[in-house]
Amino acid sequence: MGYKNRSRKKTKNLFRRVIRRTLAKPEELTxxxxxxxxxxxxxxxxxxxxxxxxxxxxxxxxxxxxxxxxxxxxxxxxxxxxxxxxxxxxxxxxxxxxxxxxxxxxxxxxxxxxxxxxxxxxxxxxxxxxxxxxxxxxxxxxxxxxxxxxxxxxxxxxxxxxxxxxxxxxxxxxxxxxxxxxxxxxxxxxxxxxxxxxxxxxxxxxxxxxxxxxxxxxxxxxxxxxxxxxxxxxxxxHCGEMIELQWKQIKYVEDEEKKLSPRDRAMTAKYICQECGCVIQDKDKxxxxxxxxxxxxxxxxxxxxxxxxxxxxxxxxxxxxWADIAEEFIKDKKDPELLQNFINSWLAEPWEDTKLKTSAELVMERKTDMPEMIVPAWGKLLTGGVDIQEGSLYYTVRAWGNHVTSQNITHGQVLSFADIERIMNLEWEREDGAKMIVNLALIDSGFQPDNTYDFCITNADWAMPCKGASNPMHNHYHISQINKPGSRVDGIKLVMIDGGKYKDNIAARMQRANGPNTGSWMVSRDCDEDYAQQVTAEHKISIRKGNGKVVQEWQQKKSHGDNHYLDAEVYAMAAADILGVRSLHLEPEQTGRSEKPQQEEQAQNENWVQAEPEWIGG
Structure with missing residues (x-):
């Protein structure tokens, strides 16, 4: 009798569990x-x-x-x-x-x-x-x-x-x-x-x-x-802004004399917030x-x-x-196969195979002994380039010598056209004591065309508006005219630039050893890392178009940020081309702004007079 009772009890409990599981609300979990x-x-x-x-x-x-x-x-x-x-x-x-x-x-x-x-x-x-x-x-x-x-x-x-x-x-x-x-x-x-x-x-x-x-x-x-x-x-x-963690924000001590091991250098690594500039520690992550x-x-x-x-x-x-990641990059950066692994496996970015390779480290290798703001003794021309962005303007001033040898004299970011006018009108001292001024600066007109045109009219003795060509050009640049009948800007010159060709030139000359008459593209001893990162923020890669044709194009590297200084340097090189930098070694030394032909100067004055009533009325 006891056995039957136990059996019934087990059966009863079993039915209870089955019913309980059947009627129970399903567990809802992600x-x-x-x-x-x-x-x-x-x-x-x-x-x-x-x-x-x-x-x-x-x-x-x-x-x-x-x-x-x-x-x-x-x-x-x-x-x-x-x-x-x-x-x-x-x-x-x-x-x-x-x-x-x-x-x-x-x-x-x-x-x-x-x-x-x-x-x-x-x-x-x-x-x-x-x-x-x-x-x-x-x-x-x-x-x-x-x-x-x-x-x-x-x-x-x-x-x-x-x-x-x-x-x-x-x-x-x-x-x-x-x-x-x-x-x-x-x-x-x-x-x-x-x-x-x-x-x-x-x-x-x-x-x-x-x-x-x-x-x-x-x-x-x-x-x-x-x-x-x-x-x-x-x-x-620190600032509470929502940010993406980006490799370019990790900074560590540069060691040009190679006194520190990769690990020692990596141990100085820190992350700099791109919004507020404060240091983010590993413990914050x-x-x-x-x-x-x-x-x-x-x-x-x-x-x-x-x-x-x-x-x-x-x-x-x-x-x-941060140190682990920096050490991996320091060890890998000079070996293409190791660098590809770092780009792929650490930065989660695709490897772009390109024959024209530039890097911030290569820019730093182009440093000379000349301090910022001083023109080398071999300098014959000064040109400028200005890239306009919303809220600020990026500029560069570059010295040019024989055989298209050049050196960055200064660069920076300012807030207004008035700042650009002041900088481009500075008197620059050459290493031998001679005084120089910027001969020509090209100003990007893509973002604020009307303001740029007005500025260039006011500063026509040294400034010209420019614009990047949307398609490859036969020549490096082409000078056209703005067609706005009845407007103050009607008839002023606009320089159309094939940016790809100039980026090719910059990348190639960046590979050349420093020195006068070498055709090298150099920077001052005070060159900063942000500039070096920006002028190497693009690379030339193979792109397959919709029609199946493969072409080589300059595109921004996915691991990099802004490229404004690169654009400014493109404009500065185009300005040097306009002034005849490629034949500079055949001409006598010149340190001032080139004189405009009398006929061109007279035509500009006539345009100014014709536009004056409209300008006064505005």
Whole structure:
């Protein structure tokens, strides 16, 4: 009798548990919440034990795209030490537990797929009780992991037939940029795998992560062409402004005499806030990361995005200090292969192969012994260039000698045209005591054309407006006239400039050793790093146009910021060309402003007189 009572009691309790589970409200968790509750990391991880979103808070927004029913594809372009693969594992475990369906991960090779299966996936599944109880490990194979409710397929990109068979709902790519491209006989591994999700198209999810290689490869193209591109912004601990962590803001001690080891130099590294100029310490980073947020920096179309691209570099890594990153760059910068790895794996930027290579370090190598504001003894001409931006003007003054040898005399940023007028009218002292003035300065008219034209009319003895040509020109520059009948500016000269040709010249002359008559492009001993960064903020790379034609174009480096001083130097070189700098070695020495031909001067005076009544009336 007692046995029957116990049996009935067990049966009753069993029914209660079944009914309780059946009627209980399903546990509603996002992927990031699920990971924090159920994911356990083993000893091979940087931090073992329970998963914590506080360590890598920037991964939360990526993981939780899995719970957004509208988003179908997610592409993460990342640096090293950031946890892109961990995002994938968390998504996988969530799928197994919450939304089981056929799933595939594509790796660059079968061997890598097997290694990840044995070393990363199986240990992770065993450590989570929620996953372990449904993991049929004994009946699983290295490339086919079985669970009670689904199967997980692992495939190498080199097996086209295996990528083009069974239907799947969830598709993952790990280190997609290391996959081979399409052959002439087969579609690309990416396209073959994407064919697998057609059956589940309305509910499918695709996630791919990788460090980038070149801009034409998978991850950069996929993330950059998504409906929405998101970057991670963090608050500066000093000014509170939301900023992106950028490599150009890390500063460390320069060591021209090579007395310090790479590590010693790197230990001086600090991050300078681009908004307030304050120093951000390594200890500030964890809190900044926790208070950070993903923001859209590029959007296509209207409405909610179906494809989202995330981009983040290694400066955000919880496990790396400013010194770690600076040391890597110092060690790598002189070896192209090592530098490419730094650009790809640390800065999460594509490597642009270019024959015209310039760098801030190369500019610093062009320093002379001459202090700022002093013209070298070989200087025969002074020209200026002014780039106009909203709220400020960037200028440069450069000395020119025989064989197009040149040296930057000064440069800076000012607030008004009045400041430019004062600087360009200064009397400059040459090394031998002779006095010089700026012969000609070209002023950018692209941003504030009317103000620039008025300024150049007022200062016609030394200033001319200029504008960059939208297409390559036959010549380096072309002097045209402004056609505005009835206006004060009608008939004044406008210099059209092929900026690409002048950037070619600057980059080539930057390679030449210092010295008079060498054709070198030099700077004063007081040259600052901001100037050096800006004049090397662009590089010439191969671009494939819409018609399939590949052309070489100058484009801004993704790791750099402003390029205003480069534009100003282009204008200064064009001004020197107009004054005949290429034949300067054939002419007698000259230190003053060149005299205008009498006929040209008379014509300008007539234009001024004709425009005067309108100017007075305005």
């Amino acid at each position: 992927v990031s919440q699920w990971a924090e509750k159920y994911r356990v990391l083993d000893e091979s991880s940087n931090i073992s034990g329970k998963w914590s979103n506080d360590v890598t808070p920037y991964l939360v927004g990526i993981m939780d795209t899995m719970n957004d029913d509208y988003i179908r594809e997610v592409y993460l372009c990342k640096g090293s030490q950031l946890g892109g693969t961990e995002v994938m594992i968390n998504m996988l475990m969530y799928i197994i537990d919450k939304t089981p369906a056929p799933t595939m991960i594509v790796y660059p090779s079968d061997d890598l797929a097997k290694d990840v299966s044995n070393d990363r996936l199986k240990p992770a599944f065993r450590l989570s009780p929620r996953i372990k109880r449904g993991f049929l490990e004994n009946s699983s194979k290295e490339l086919r992991l079985k669970f009670r409710t689904m199967a997980l397929y692992l495939r190498g990109a080199g097996s086209p037939s295996k990528l083009a068979s069974k239907a799947i709902k969830y598709l993952f790519f790990d280190e997609i940029d290391k996959m081979a491209g399409a052959s002439q006989k087969e579609a690309s591994p990416y396209n073959l795998a994407m064919e697998r999700i057609k059956t589940y198209k309305a509910q499918s999810k695709v996630y791919a992560c990788s460090t980038p290689t070149v801009s034409t490869n998978y991850i950069w193209q996929l993330h950059d062409n998504a409906d929405e591109v998101r970057h991670y912004f963090v608050p500066c601990p 964890p809190k900044m990361l926790r208070l950070g947020e993903w923001r859209a920096v590029k959007k296509r179309g209207i409405g909610r995005p179906k494809t989202v691209g995330f981009w983040i570099n290694s400066l955000y890594s919880f496990f790396l200090t």
